[in-house]
Amino acid sequence: MKSNIKIIVLAVMVQLTIAATAFSYDRIIILYGAVSPIIKELSLSDKVVGVSRSDTVFTQTTKLGSHLRPNVELIIALEPDIIIAGSKRTFNEEMVESVKVKVIYFDPQTLDEVLEKITELGELFRQEERAKELVISCKEKLKGVKPLSKKPEVIYEISAEPLRIAGKKSIVTSIIEAAGGENVITIEKKHVVLSPEVILKAEPDYYFYQTGPMNKNPSPVKERDQFVTLKSEIVNVDQYEFARAGLNVFDAVIKMNRIFGDNPQFRGENNE
């Protein structure tokens, strides 16, 4: 009798597993813009029914408000099968309960985690092959990183007012490391409100500052009273290229590595 029950339970579990894996997600909502290029590369564009206001890939798709505060009514009205959100902070448990569909979060902090997420998305949407190809192409890009003679020390400014710097948990740190550099700030946070004294004392080789929604029109670093004496190389970059954890990060690595390599101080022996 007992063995019969075991068999039945096992059979039910197998059935449920098969049913779950066989389910196809035909109506996708994306609430974090960095995911959209991946979804496009996975050939799932036609399944995207709604995106956040600032999405730059699916511009013609229904907008569902800001990624920080999406409109739950609009989301429910679109009858999605799955929602891809940035983090639990922006799409919390209560919102998940109210939409009553599967919600997954996309918040990688390193390049490896980005690749893992691509694979996960591929499996979820049964596009394993496309995901595999995408992961391979990303890894191929990284092969373009040229060796440097030594590691440049880097500071990456998230916002000038107030002064916030990328910490260890920021995707930017992973980009810097993959490009051959080293983030001076090792604090275990994504963004750190930091004293300018620390930056002046550290004398980093590079001071990257981003321009984008988080740092609109920042004044040039050396024009700021505190940093007039800073000797670092100053580089202005696009926030969307560097501080968003998506496919863009692999191009950002190459770009940063090229910047380092252009400096004779860091250029490797075979790096011409």
Added chain:
Amino acid sequence: MKKSNWFIILFFMTLALIVATVFAVSIGAVKLPLFNMTTVEKNIFFNVRLPRVLLAGLVGAALVMSGALFQYVMKNPLADSFTTGTSASSAMGAVIAIMLGLEKLIPLFALAGGLTGLTAVYKISSVRNRIQPVTMLLAGIVISTFASATISFMKYLSDDAVSSIIFWLMGGFSSASISKVIILAIAIIGSYLSIRSDFLSLDIICFDDMTAEASGVNVARLRRKIFFIASLLTAFSVGYAGIIGFAGLVIPHIIRLLRMVKAAELLPMSLIGGGLFMITNDLIARTILSEGQELPVGILTSFIGGIFFLTLLIKRKKELFYFD
């Protein structure tokens, strides 16, 4: 209070301010050997730390003096830059600048916002060119609420910039510079000199308006002048350091508890007390966390000031409301 006692307290307060300033410039995220500094350390000292300590002291002085002045004008012990709507309208101006990406112009926008708020409150509360203190307080609360709602709306619209706005609103001195120090010092000195001759009149308007008028004080003119100066000081402070709560409310009351109730005693002491309070708070804000991380100073001032004020309020509530 006896003049000699006042001088003794003034001496010790000034001494405390000097000691706090020396401490503040000696301690920070980076250890600086003050008498044997390298070029980098000199840069840190002269371009970052010294301007920051000076700006903190000046913002503290400006906020506390403006708080004391607002309390005179409103005849209300709870009046300060918050209740008059000046802080919130200055912050609204600053947030507009942040949202438009015009960060260099934050002080200017804050000033414009503060003056707009001031004008609105002034117009609403004026009857036949006379300001009604109670109406002014109510108008201040309305303007403050309106400005706060506008700030919230802009936060809602700003997406990724929202964290910059929130951090900025919490207050801090990380973008201090010598030019800001000079401008604020001029504003404070100018304001102080322009009201020096009105100290006695300020004491007299603590009585009812008829008594003040009978004593030869032009109450309407005085209120207009003081209101403008206090708002100007607040707008500069908010523009340079964000919203820093409680200083303008707590410090004047603490000074009054030391029996300095006359304007000639209270206002100079407010400048010193405000400077001391803010320099100490900023020192804590920039050293309490490890590895050069900073805490927004507005959090600390509200926290420390709130606890301190509450303790005093409970212990000495009868003496505190000297207006009654």
